[in-house]
Amino acid sequence: MTLTAPGVDEVAQGKNMIDAAKEVGVQFFLWTGLPSMKELSDGKYTHCIQYDQKAEIEAYLHASGLPNTTLHLGMFLDVLQPEHRMIRPNPTTGALELSFLVLGPDDVEAFTWIKRDLPAAALALFRGYKDPAKLALVDNRTFALLTARMSMSGLAAKVGSALGKDIAYNYREGTLGIPELDEMLLAHKDGFGTFRDVDVSEPTLRGLGVRFGTLEMFLEEEIKPLFA
Numbered sequence: 285m286t287l288t289a290p291g292v293d294e295v296a297q298g299k300n301m302i303d304a305a306k307e308v309g310v311q312f313f314l315w316t317g318l319p320s321m322k323e324l325s326d327g328k329y330t331h332c333i334q335y336d337q338k339a340e341i342e343a344y345l346h347a348s349g350l351p352n353t354t355l356h357l358g359m360f361l362d363v364l365q366p367e368h369r370m371i372r373p374n375p376t377t378g379a380l381e382l383s384f385l386v387l388g389p390d391d392v393e394a395f396t397w398i399k400r401d402l403p404a405a406a407l408a409l410f411r412g413y414k415d416p417a418k419l420a421l422v423d424n425r426t427f428a429l430l431t432a433r434m435s436m437s438g439l440a441a442k443v444g445s446a447l448g449k450d451i452a453y454n455y456r457e458g459t460l461g462i463p464e465l466d467e468m469l470l471a472h473k474d475g476f477g478t479f480r481d482v483d484v485s486e487p488t489l490r491g492l493g494v495r496f497g498t499l500e501m502f503l504e505e506e507i508k509p510l511f512a
Contacts, residue, residue: 298341358394
């Protein structure tokens with residue numbers, strides 16, 4: 285999940301990119317975005333600007349007349365890398381555990397392997413848009429690009445299996461002190477923004493030749509060597 289730097293008008297930037305693309309004759313525009321959390325939650329969550337601003341840009345793109353596709357992303361699997369300290373020793377026992385804020389062990393989250401699946405999907409789309417039949421499948425459409433969707437305790441179990449250790453999920457109360465992220469986690473706990481009705485390994489993108497990674501592959505390639 286990326287945040288806009290303070291003082292930066294992401295909506296203006298996004299619209300300027302689309303206008304410039306039209307002006308110079310870009311033939312296909314790929315946008316990575318998020319749904320409107322305000323709309324998803326029927327107005328319950330209104331501070332997730334990283335969602336709502338991207339959704340506004342996406343609507344502008346859909347109305348632009350440019351051939352386009354939008355990819356919505358889940359929580360980055362990359363946050364399991366050691367520098368983010370989600371996988372760390374318990375301060376009392378020393379045993380490795382998976383720690384996170386707000387989301388309880390039974391709360392379900394959607395995840396995207398950014399390093400693998402995003403480039404694979406982008407490459408397939410840029411290779412395919414010149415084929416009218418393939419463009420018709422994806423033009424002006426939005427797809428959720430998901431590698432896995434599971435409970436946080438289920439994720440901890442998968443990490444443990446990959447590392448050959450028993451890893452518990454340590455749910456911690458508290459906030460990050462960043463309003464848009466704190467509210468995002470509360471919204472996800474409520475089930476909003478977790479793509480509950482979307483297939484993992486999206487079938488239209490698979491039809492274009494995207495070979496999705498799996499959570500098991502991610503853990504084997506990206507995480508296990510770092511904790512060996």
